[in-house]
Amino acid sequence: MEQDGCLDCLIIGGGPAGLTAALYLARFNRRLALVDGGDSRAAWIPTSHNFPLFAEGIGGxxxxxxQRENLAQYGIEPRRGQVTALEKREGRFVARFEDGSPPIEARRVLLATGSHDIEPSLPDHADALRRGLVRYCPICDGxxxxGRKVAVIGHGARGLGEAVFVARSYSPDVTLLTLGDPISEEDAGRAEEHGIRVITAPIDALEVEGDRISAVRAGGQEHxxxxxxSALGLTVRSDLATRLGAEHDDTGSLIVDDHCRTTVPGLYAAGDVVRGLNQIxxxxxxxxxxxxxxxxxxxxPTEDEPGGNRAR
Known part of the structure; x- marks a missing residue:
């Protein structure tokens, strides 16, 4: 349905959430556009083995x-671009682009912009990440x-929490690398309780053998x-929503209801931008x-138009 050039829905974000939403809406015969900034966190997954239907695993x-090939069957092709501003008007949203191209208007918007990992300060980190030598999700591939020798890079409660998760779930041989940050007595006690070794010295070098990091040099010693x-946390890409006043937690993750509606009428959110478990x-x-x-x-009617219903 089109009203004065206004789409039924604009999807912002071309990762697993955005592409899935586009497929559903295309099959509902809705007028939609999908804008993809081209930086999906999923693209960095070397191989995922806990995605159903792919017993042999599948890369991001x-x-x-x-998913994009599937969408193409319905004539939907993601538009590459960066939405830098989202305005709310009566009965519609207006999305503006970084390159100054014409804005898109839609009655409703689904934000699927996800998040990105805070990268560890490591020598040759970019190459290690590209080759899948540094991993981010033990739920996905732990x-x-x-039974292997596992190192977890992290600070404070988050880093220790992930090290404990790995030690409890997968391996008795876990080391926490704090990259120079000290560890509290309480956290040191918890690490000892779970048999986790702690190294607080900064990492000086990585040694790579084939398809794995074989050694880390820290404080003059080789491990x-x-x-x-890496368990340094995420930066949530929720700015477009929070600028409109959408409710969020202290990490910036959006809070949604059972229908994935944010607190901004007509604005939905899905995927890693939403508070909860970050899984495909x-x-x-x-x-x-x-x-x-x-x-x-x-x-x-949209929720802010006469007769619109904001019931949750």
Whole structure:
């Protein structure tokens, strides 16, 4: 449905959540556009083994390519671009672009902009990340690290929490690398309780053998590991929503209802930009819920128009 050039829905973000929402809305025969900044966190996944239907595992780039191919069957092609401003007007949103191209207007918006990992300060980090030598999600691939020598890079409660998770779930041989940050007596006690070794010296060098980091040099000593995880946290890409006043937690993650609606009428959110578990299957579930609610409400006035219903 089009009203004066206004789309039913604009999806911002071309990762698993955004592409899934686009598929649902295309099959609902809705007028939509999908804008992709081209920096999905999923693209960095070397191989995921806990994504259903792919027993042999699937890489992030391959998964995204398959989703885009699926969308192409319905004539939907993601538009590459960066939305830098989202304005709310009565009955519609206006999205403006970094390159100054014409804005897009839509009655509802689904934000699927995700998040990005805070990168560790490591020598040759970019190459290690590209080759999958440094990993970010033990929920996704910790099973493949079971019984191995594992290092977790992190500070404070977050870093120790992930080290404990790995020690409890996958390996008795876990080391926490704090990159020069001290550790409290309380945290040191918890680490000892779970058999986690703690190294507080900064990392000076990485030694790579084949497809893995074989050694980390810290404080003049060499430490050998088989798997290296970074647990420095995420930066949530929720600015477009928070500038409109959307409710969020102290990390910037958006708070949504059971239909994935934010507190801004007409604005939905799905995937890693939403507070909760950051997993591909969860992001796709968010997208399915949000897209179905958007479809069901398309024939109704928007929430800020006369007769609109904001019931949750």
């Amino acid at each position: 780039r391959d998964m995204l390519a398959r 099973y493949e690290a079971r 050998r590991f088989e798997t290296l995880y 299957v969860v992001a796709m579930g968010h997208a399915a819920i949000a897209a179905t609610d958007i479809h069901n409400r398309c024939e109704l």
